[in-house]
Amino acid sequence: MITLERVSKQYGESKTVLALRHIDLTLRRGERVAVMGPSGSGKTTLLNVICGLDEPSEGRILFEGLDLSALDDDARTRLRRDKIGMVFQTFNLMPTLSTLENIALPRRLQGQSRRESEHQARAMSERVGLSHRLDHRPDELSGGERQRVAIARALIMNPPLLLADEPTGNLDSATGHEILELLHALHIEFNMTILMVTHNIQAAESCRRIVTLRDGQIVRDAVTATAGEAH
Numbered sequence: 552m553i554t555l556e557r558v559s560k561q562y563g564e565s566k567t568v569l570a571l572r573h574i575d576l577t578l579r580r581g582e583r584v585a586v587m588g589p590s591g592s593g594k595t596t597l598l599n600v601i602c603g604l605d606e607p608s609e610g611r612i613l614f615e616g617l618d619l620s621a622l623d624d625d626a627r628t629r630l631r632r633d634k635i636g637m638v639f640q641t642f643n644l645m646p647t648l649s650t651l652e653n654i655a656l657p658r659r660l661q662g663q664s665r666r667e668s669e670h671q672a673r674a675m676s677e678r679v680g681l682s683h684r685l686d687h688r689p690d691e692l693s694g695g696e697r698q699r700v701a702i703a704r705a706l707i708m709n710p711p712l713l714l715a716d717e718p719t720g721n722l723d724s725a726t727g728h729e730i731l732e733l734l735h736a737l738h739i740e741f742n743m744t745i746l747m748v749t750h751n752i753q754a755a756e757s758c759r760r761i762v763t764l765r766d767g768q769i770v771r772d773a774v775t776a777t778a779g780e781a782h
């Protein structure tokens with residue numbers, strides 16, 4: 552569903568950083584893939600070029616056969632909103648909006664009515680176990696609850712691709728485990744493709760495939776032995 556062909560990303564003019572070097576990577580529909588690698592190896596950059604937040608300096612990215620570089624900014628923004636869910640380490644919720652409003656936001660931005668989008672958001676909030684926190688603002692929620700809001704928001708459009716950048720990085724291990732279990736259950740239910748950056752080997756091994764980056768290159772791309780019990 553997504554293919555990277557010799558994708559490189561260079562930052563800066565004089566003190567250049569080659570954050571990605573000639574990445575070839577294909578993710579199939581429904582795959583759950585972990586990205587590992589040391590700090591600075593290019594994991595976040597990889598997610599950013601896939602979702603179109605950053606443009607590759609070289610190479611091309613095909614999303615469901617569509618060449619991302621051929622799209623203008625508006626089309627790229629729409630693609631990100633409608634087809635790609637994103638979850639971050641720091642949750643990135645809108646601080647002034649309630650749980651329900653945060654989850655409904657992508658549908659509101661798409662132009663849906665408040666009534667219709669909040670109807671959908673309510674169903675999604677139930678799915679992630681938040682129906683008792685609908686009126687709370689993010690600062691009135693625990694870390695685990697905030698990440699549940701972010702996951703519900705990421706999936707409200709039912710996107711074929713979910714990108715997660717260290718989704719449990721700011722959570723204690725028990726809460727992190729719950730969030731991974733939730734992602735696991737949602738993956739089985741919705742069958743989206745998941746690409747998840749993690750430093751946690753257990754989180755990585757819950758995926759079927761682990762891609763390891765070092766200095767902007769893929770140094771390993773392996774199917775895990777322990778995953779797959781759910782498949």
Ligand SMILES: Nc1ncnc2c1ncn2[C@@H]1O[C@H](COP(=O)(O)OP(=O)(O)OP(=O)(O)O)[C@@H](O)[C@H]1O
Binds near residue numbers: 570589590593596597
């Ligand atoms: N906007 C930017 N401008 C210049 N250099 C950047 C920029 N963003 C990232 N870099 C550099 O690109 C390299 C890869 O960064 P990236 O954020 O992708 O690493 P990462 O693997 O996600 O690391 P971490 O595990 O610490 O999150 C790093 O050397 C970083 O300093």
Ligand SMILES: [Mg+2]
Binds near residue numbers: 594596716
């Ligand atoms: Mg990062």
